[in-house]
Amino acid sequence: MSTISILEHFGSIRRILNRLCLSQLTDLKLSVQQMIILRYLGKYREANMACIAAAIGSDKASVTRMITSLEKLKLVSKSSLPEDARQTILRLTFKSQKLIPQINEIYQNLATSLVAGLNNKEQEVFLELLLKIESSFD
Secondary structure (H helix, E strand, O other), X not given: OOHHHHHHHHHHHHHXXXXXXXXXXXXXXXXXXXXXXXXXHHHHOEEOHHHHHHHXXXXXXXXXXXXXXXXXXOOEEEEEEOOEEEEEEEEEOHHHHOOHHHHHHHHHHHHHHHOOOOOHHXXXXXXXXXXXXXXXXX
């Protein structure tokens, strides 16, 4: 198998997962990236723009636009650090905290779909290979 074929299959799987995710997000009226930001904030409770940008693999300008739209939806709140007013901290609002169980369920559904055709041992090997590939980029 050629490395190009591997890349093509990876892209195909990513597109399929994206479509599945979008179909499950229609009721929440969120983009995939917005969902990822909310899930990140649900996991870590608060973060600044740079942390979120690094976590989702996006530039700060794109994250700023997404955060602005999440603010308009009253799903994210911003505040400044008392010791450094230049630093903006983002947190979930009460409204978005109620969405986290649904978002986590969507993630679980996607994870289940991704490995549906694999037995437990194959899932372990798959994870090992993904971690190995990911670490090669560090």
